[in-house]
Amino acid sequence: MSKVIIENGYVIDPTNGIDCQIMDLFMEGGRIVEGFKDEESSSARVIDAKGKLVMPGGFDIHTHIAGANLTAARCMMPQDSRLGRKKGQHFLRAETGITLPNAFAIGQRYAEMGYTFAVQPGMSGLQARETHAELNDIPFVDKVTQTYCDKNWFLLNYLRENSFDRAKDYLAWLLSVSKSTAPKIVNPGGTEAWGFGKNVMTIDEEVPHFDVSPREIISWMARLTEALNLSHSIHLHLNGLGIPGNYTTALDTFKSLESIKKSSNVTRPQVCHITHLQFNSFAGETWKDFSSGTEPLAKYLNSHDHLTVDIGNVIFGNAVTLTADGPVEFYLAKLSGMKWSNNDVEVENGSGVVPIVYRRKSRANAIQWACGIELYLMIEDPWKVMITTDHPNGGVFTDYPEIMAYLVSKAYRDNLAAKCHKHLEKASILSSLDREYTLYELAIISRAACAKVYGFEDRGHLGVGAVADVAVYDFNPETDDPSKNPGKMKKAFRYAESVVKDGNVIIEDRKFKSGYQGKLFWVNRPYDGIEKEIKPLFKDYYSINFDNYPIPESCIVNPAPLSSYGKEI
Amino acid sequence: MAQISFKLREVPRIPLEIEKLNPVNVVKVGESKLGDLEVYEGNRVKKSSDFFDISGTLAEEAGSQTVIIENSCNVLRRIGYEMMGGRMIVEGDSGSQTGCYMKKGEIIIKGNTGSYAGLEIKGGKITIEGNAGEFLGGSYWGSRTGMTGGEIIVNGDAGNETGSWLKGGNIQIKGTAGDFLGFHSASKKSYIITNAAGLRSGGQMTSGNIVILDPDYQPLPSFIKKENVTNVVVDEKEIVKGEFVRYTGDHAERKKAIGNLYIKV
Secondary structure (H helix, E strand, C coil): CCEEEEEEEEEEEHHHCEEEEEEEEEEECCEEECCCCHHHHCCCEEEECCCCEEEECEEECCCCCCCHHHHHHHHHCHHHHHCCCECCECCECCECCCCCCCHHHHHHHHHHCCEEEEEEEEECHHHHHHHHHHHHCCCCCEEEEEEECCCCHHHHHHHHHCCHHHHHHHHHHHHHHCCCCCEEEECCCHHHHHCCCCCCCCCCCCCCCCCCCHHHHHHHHHHHHHHCCCCCCEEEECCCCCCCCCHHHHHHHHHHCCCCCCCCCCCCCCCEEECCHHHHCEECCCCCCCEECHHHHHHHHHHCCCEEEECCCCCCEEEEEEECCHHHHHHHHHHHCCCCEEEEECCCEEEEEEEEEECCCCHHHHHHHHHHHHHHHHCCCHHHEECCCCCCCCCCHHHHHHHHHHHHCHHHHHHHHCCCCCCHHHHCCHHHCCCCCCHHHHHHHHHHHHHHHCCCCCCCCCCCCCECCEEEECCCCCCCCCCCCHHHHHHHHHCCCEEEECCEEEEECCEECCCCCCCEEEECCCCCCHHHHHHHHHHHHCCCCHHHCCCCHHHCCCEEEECCCCCEC | CEEEEEEECCCCCCCEECCCCCHHHHHHHCHHHHHHCEEEECCEEEEHHHCEEEEECCCCCHHHEEEEEEEECCCEECCCCCCCCCEEEEEECECCCCCCCCCCCEEEECCCECCCCCCCCCCCEEEECCCCCCCCCCCCCCCCCCCEEEEEEECCCCCCCCCCCCCEEEEEEEEECCCCCCCCCEEEEEEEEEEECCCCCCCCCCEEEEEECCCCCCCCCCCEEEEEEEEEEECCEEEEEEEEEEEEECCCCCCCCEEEEEEEC
16 A cells, blocks of 8 residues: 655644654555555655644544535525535546535645544434445545434433343444434434423423423433443533533533543543534623623533533524424524524424524624633633534534634634624623643644544554554744744644545645545444334334334445444444 | 627527626627627627627727616516616517616617616616516515615506605606515605506615606595695605696505505595
8 A cells, every 4th residue: 555754744644742743644555554665665655744833634523524414504594505616627526615615625625724624513313324424425534423312202202211231232233323423412402392391391291292401411421331341422512502601510510510421431621522512602691791601610611521422612693493393493593583493303303493693793602702712812721622613503614713813813813802802801701811722732632632532542643553644734833833823834734734534645745636525423332122122112202213213334435333442343 | 889789699508697798898708709708698708799789889998888678578687787887779579687786887678677676776768668577676575675776667557566665766657566565665855756567665664765657546544534635746856747646655554654545635
């Protein structure tokens, strides 16, 4: 297999404690190797990274890139597809869309940014076929997907009956047949209550019919996940999203997870990954006194180690909210007057889509923007924090370098804050925060931590044996200061100089050199007997036949089953 | 005025998109290259000389250039699309997307035009001597911003959803407009005048001025009747003479909507 050398670059590899060290990287057979013998070096492809940064490929831990929600959103925002158009050529396919890029644009733009892994955060089992068909069309990046579990009637019933072993078997079956990796939980109990036109306002309020509370659902799912030794933990979208004063619900949820015992067979640090925390970090009681509630959340996260978070920043401009949080989408539609679509999936899920515009002069939007940044600055350990916009809910993934600019340069973010609504100063603490992230810390929150949290031991770093997913960025840490030149850093991270994926050079000198199709990882867990039990229930409750529900590997491009330890089988 | 004429030889078998045949391009490429100007036949890039006979004289600069499309028909699309200056005369009908996103200049269509004429224009003037299709001077589907400037005049009728999401500019229809005229408009200084209109004119408007010269017109129930006015004045200019009843709306969209709907007495 072909050999690649990236030489003379400033390597940043936080997992292995390497910070801007000039070193050469050797790749063979899709992995990083110790080196080549002299006679072999001449046949290697050499990329000169002199004066440039070399990092592991980017890892997006939460990004909506496929599925029924996206289809609905695209139907509702046809005006977006006339933007961002680019003709296809050679191995690159045509691109359309900015806020809602098409599948080809998603893969190609991630590759341009040096990202090599993306997590599609949620799909229902019944819509898995559609999600996978779309994921198949996304080139370059490796992908995983996660299955909604908190509204799943089977799991809710098992919880009500306290049948742990049968629930465990069912979950193993569900993840295997839907070809996903982890349970996704979204406003647990709330969207099920939405089926009755209701929501849950605290984690102890009970869900109609099943009479279980969000607290019980979360705990149940976490215990099942640990019992199955899943390489990623439960992935949680908190109750009370988007509502003034919701930071208290977040804190209650954090505390409720303290008692979960992590499996000893997993390498990840957390028992629960909290997603897009920015949307749950608000204080105040109404929209009039809405303000930042990030401080108590950061304080908690600084003194507890059982949780990790991704932020879900808001970026000013166009976005579209699409979540499985049915009631929140309805609430947002009423508040904003924008278009709204609502979706109910039998037995399994609900969701909503509302296009939105985040404005600097909107009091609420400005505070949301500030909250997102405050969280990074106040959480001390960057290994607990991951960079996302909950694409496309808070903003587009191609704007991650914009968030990075806020983090590395106080001047840059204060400058933008001054253009926001005049109440921002009083309603947030952003201006009082001086911390500026280093490039090393940026590498942690955009790649190293994410891979670890997802349970991969051979990704997110550049040690020998790691997957050869490498990005070179045109930014010189010795001569360029990110704090003083955030604009240059932004450009560098938006268009990587060179990108290597599984040891293949796909971008060099900012030009695509070849096409590539990444893998779709899924958890292959054994299950025993549960099919006999659920098949007859399928007949009663589903509108499709049991045999059509599982997604065969033949429907997936480059499927890659994972053992529970995050390793490819 | 210096005129360049593109005369269509025969009706094409599939629609052509001829946005490149405009005064700015014509002056830019010069006489010898006029035949090479790109024309799109479906997904194929062709040359203007493949379909048109070209004649005439060039002006010094685009602002003084007229381009005439002779033997035009409704299979010719995107005439004057993204036009930046000069004048275009269409002898015959024009197809869809005539004058979309126009910034400056003038287009005169001596026949009928298809849908989406004058979509989201920023300036300039479009005169349609025949009838216009749907979405005249409107917004791209899904977009929340329609016209932001410019003038559109139709001697005949216009189709549904004329002037949707109007943010600036004015529209005059001397015939009958379809349904949803000026739907969702939000522009205090703009006006739409029509001789007659279909259902739900001014639906979801928050500001703007719609004048309907048909005394039998029934406004939406979410419009509130105010006073009688003599002569309609918009942005300190008198735009039409006569006796009118003024309604405000659309109060179903916004309680304090300040759109004006004038119906002739």
